[in-house]
Amino acid sequence: MQNEGAFMSGHGDPIPMTSTACGPLKGTANVPGDKSISHRSLIFGAMCIGETTITGLLEGQDVLDTAAAMRAFGAEVTDLGGGNWSVRGVGVGGFAEPSGVIDCGNSGTGVRLIMGAMATQPITATFSGDASLNSRPMARVTDPLALFGCQTVGRTGGRLPMTLVGAREPVPARYVVPVPSAQVKSAVLLAGLNAPGQTVVIEKEATRDHTERMLEGFGAEITVRETDEAREITLTGQPELKAQHIEVPRDPSSAAFPVCAALIVPGSDVLVPGIGLNPTRAGLFTTLREMGADLTYENERIEGGEPVADLRAKFSPDMHGIEVPPARAASMIDEYPILSVVASYAQGQTVMRGVRELRVKESDRIDAMATGLRANGITVEDGEDWWIVTGAGHGNVTGGATCASHLDHRIAMSFLILGMAANAPVRVDDGGPISTSFPIFEPLMTTLGANVTREKTNLKG
Ligand SMILES: O=C(O)C1=C[C@@H](OP(=O)(O)O)[C@@H](O)[C@H](O)C1
Ligand SMILES: C=C(OP(=O)(O)O)C(=O)O
Numbered sequence: 061m062q063n064e065g066a067f068m069s070g071h072g073d074p075i076p077m078t079s080t081a082c083g084p085l086k087g088t089a090n091v092p093g094d095k096s097i098s099h100r101s102l103i104f105g106a107m108c109i110g111e112t113t114i115t116g117l118l119e120g121q122d123v124l125d126t127a128a129a130m131r132a133f134g135a136e137v138t139d140l141g142g143g144n145w146s147v148r149g150v151g152v153g154g155f156a157e158p159s160g161v162i163d164c165g166n167s168g169t170g171v172r173l174i175m176g177a178m179a180t181q182p183i184t185a186t187f188s189g190d191a192s193l194n195s196r197p198m199a200r201v202t203d204p205l206a207l208f209g210c211q212t213v214g215r216t217g218g219r220l221p222m223t224l225v226g227a228r229e230p231v232p233a234r235y236v237v238p239v240p241s242a243q244v245k246s247a248v249l250l251a252g253l254n255a256p257g258q259t260v261v262i263e264k265e266a267t268r269d270h271t272e273r274m275l276e277g278f279g280a281e282i283t284v285r286e287t288d289e290a291r292e293i294t295l296t297g298q299p300e301l302k303a304q305h306i307e308v309p310r311d312p313s314s315a316a317f318p319v320c321a322a323l324i325v326p327g328s329d330v331l332v333p334g335i336g337l338n339p340t341r342a343g344l345f346t347t348l349r350e351m352g353a354d355l356t357y358e359n360e361r362i363e364g365g366e367p368v369a370d371l372r373a374k375f376s377p378d379m380h381g382i383e384v385p386p387a388r389a390a391s392m393i394d395e396y397p398i399l400s401v402v403a404s405y406a407q408g409q410t411v412m413r414g415v416r417e418l419r420v421k422e423s424d425r426i427d428a429m430a431t432g433l434r435a436n437g438i439t440v441e442d443g444e445d446w447w448i449v450t451g452a453g454h455g456n457v458t459g460g461a462t463c464a465s466h467l468d469h470r471i472a473m474s475f476l477i478l479g480m481a482a483n484a485p486v487r488v489d490d491g492g493p494i495s496t497s498f499p500i501f502e503p504l505m506t507t508l509g510a511n512v513t514r515e516k517t518n519l520k521g
Contacts, residue, residue, distance in 0.1 A: 076462075076515040077472070077491035077502075079479030084327030084375070085508040089318035091332060093118040093143065093308035095497050096242070096270050099126050099169050101306045103177055104278050105147030106135035107154075107253065110303030114145040117308055122167035122496045129174050132158035133185075143308075152301055153254045157183035161221070164189045166422060166467065166496045169243055171220065172201045176247030179210035180230035180254035188221035192422045192467035192493075195219060200239060201247045207233035208251045230255040232297055235262070240390045240417060242267035242340075245293070249275065249282075255297040262292050267390045268340040273365070278304055307364060309336040313394045314498045315371060316344050317473050318508060320398045322373035323353050324405040324481045326454070330508060331358075333370040343392030344399060345371070351406055352379045377454050379406040386414025393417060397474040400429045403449040404438045404457055405481060416445035422493070423466035432463030432475055436486060460484035469493040473501055476512055487515075 098118040103126065105112030117123065119139075127137045127145070134156035136148035150156070155178055162185055164171035171187050175198075178185050188194065199218030206212070208230045214222025232255040237244050245261050249271055252259025272293055275282050281296035315335045322330035337345070337357070348355050354376045357369035381403055384392075389412075392399070396418055403410035418425040426447050430440040437458030439450040452458075459482025465472035472488045479486030491514070494501050502512055 072492060074490035075492045076487060076489055077476060078485050078487045078513050078515060079476040080485040080511040081482060082325060082480055082509055082511040085318070085322050085325050085330050085510060086328065087330065087508050089330055089332045089504055089508060091310050091314040091318065091504070092120070092498060092500060094311040094336065095120065095122060095313065096169060096268060097274070097308050098123040099173060100270055100274050101308060102126050102130050102137065102147055103173055103250070104274055104301065105303065106130040106133065106137070106149045107152050107177065108149035108278060108301040108303045109151045110149065112147045112149065112303045112306065114147070114306045114308060116143050117145045118311065118497070119143065120495060120497045120499050121165055122170055125163060125165040125167055126170040126174065129162045129164065129170065132160065132162055133178065149301070149303065152298060153181055155181045155183055158185050161186045161188050164193060166190050166192055166493060168193065168196055168421070172198070172243040172247045173250060175201055175205065175224055176250035177253070178226050179205040179224060179251040180208050181226045182228045184223060184225045186221060186223040190467060193220060197420055198222060200241065200244050204233065204235045204244065204248050205251055207235060208255055210251070232257040232259045234260040237261060237263045240265040240267050242271070246271040249293065249295050252295045252297050253280070253299070257297055259295045259297060260292060262290050264290050265387070265390050266291055266340060268338070278302060309363065309366060309368060310334045312336055312341045316395050316398050317477060317498070317501065318505065319348070319355065319371055319373040320402050321477045321480050321505065321510065323348065323355070323376045323379065323402055324477070326375050326377070326481070328373070328375045330373050331370055332373065334368055335371050337367045337369055340391050343388040344395035347382065347384055347388065347392065347399060348402065350382050351402070351410070352376060381406050381408035381410035381449070381451055383411040384413070389414045394470060397425050397429050397470045398477060400433060400447070400449050401474050401478045403451055404433060404478065405454055406451040407453050408451055410449045410451065411446070412448070413446040415447070422468035423471055425468065425471065428464065428466050428468060428471045429474065432461065432471070435461035435463065436478060436482065454481070457482045458484060459486045462487040462489055465490045465493060467493050469496045469498065473498065480510055
């Protein structure tokens with residue numbers, strides 16, 4: 061990996077971490093801002109005229125890389141401290157040509173949305189990332205961007221690094237998204253922003269709808285028509301986006317970790333306040349409740365047009381496996397790794413189907429979790445788009461193994477949660493990637509009572 065050249069970014073030397081069984085988890089877990097909304101706040105802010113102000117931005121490495129990218133395209137992005145940021149945008153179509161490579165680090169959302177945003181502007185940009193991002197499929201984005209007139213030059217197989225030559229005279233597109241992906245949908249809509257006329261995106265399975273909601277908030281003309289078969293989104297190109305004030309809600313995908321930890325550690329009672337329950341994101345919580353989790357929604361309210369609640373999770377010794385409806389997959393796609401941990405402590409089988417997309421995330425998440433869970437004494441069967449975890453039940457998860465995190469934050473955090481109630485400690489080879497989405501994971505879990513330690517190594521941190 062070392063000599064894959066100057067375009068390869070990385071997060072530094074591995075940070076092995078170990079999680080050991082702990083007493084009850086108690087207290088309040090204030091998780092950071094939503095990663096999807098944080099990326100979009102910076103990118104949409106950069107495409108406005110005027111100053112967008114943001115509070116509660118997730119200051120994880122993925123989002124910081126997007127902030128740096130927006131600066132490279134000419135926006136003035138300022139960290140005002142305490143999660144407050146400001147973006148002075150350059151307007152739709154106003155991106156400058158970056159002088160260097162756009163390094164999106166570990167972030168699929170960052171690179172795919174930014175590719176969409178620049179694809180209909182008369183500039184050229186080269187994109188790269190870390191070893192994980194450089195192995196992920198990009199043709200799913202560059203194929204539809206070609207319909208607008210954007211050209212791609214790069215490695216065979218549609219992998220980063222690659223160079224995009226934006227369309228000088230963009231045309232609008234009509235595109236049926238072939239995989240359930242909010243990133244692809246969003247890339248096409250962002251490209252449509254600087255194309256004249258109407259761009260239409262059709263998705264057969266509803267995916268997270270932050271782009272649609274936020275573009276409307278920024279003043280774009282965007283309509284969504286829903287039928288039983290599809291969602292059809294129509295965007296009128298070349299609007300003037302108006303700068304906004306954005307309060308980023310807390311991330312349900314990060315909330316999943318303290319919630320699930322509380323469910324499996326005896327005696328726990330944890331409050332996770334202010335979590336968005338947008339139906340396109342909240343599938344995990346529905347699933348946990350169907351499994352018999354003691355998970356309640358307190359103080360339900362609407363904030364910024366989105367349903368929000370404080371989640372209270374208590375130790376749940378009697379959870380049972382269920383068949384997760386495949387139609388729910390998109391609304392909990394990032395939560396399957398941590399669900400498989402809860403499933404390990406439940407009775408019976410948890411069946412997860414229609415989840416092929418898990419194989420092209422930061423890692424092949426089915427393979428990464430199946431391998432690590434088996435090493436810790438859990439029975440897992442898997443196929444191309446499904447996997448089944450047979451729970452050992454409380455007190456019966458052996459633990460004791462080292463798990464590879466494969467540069468994947470969610471894999472690292474999931475195995476550290478597994479160790480919190482296992483009979484022997486669970487170790488991950490590298491907890492470094494956790495900083496991409498949940499930089500305060502370790503102190504926050506420690507404050508609740510978890511026993512997570514970094515190993516002393518001879519490596520420089
Ligand atoms: O649009 C987004 O912000 C995201 C979309 C999802 O990816 P896909 O579009 O690849 O499903 C998700 O896994 C990712 O964490 C964030
Ligand atoms: C899949 C994820 O992110 P991304 O695709 O942005 O790398 C994730 O955060 O779980």
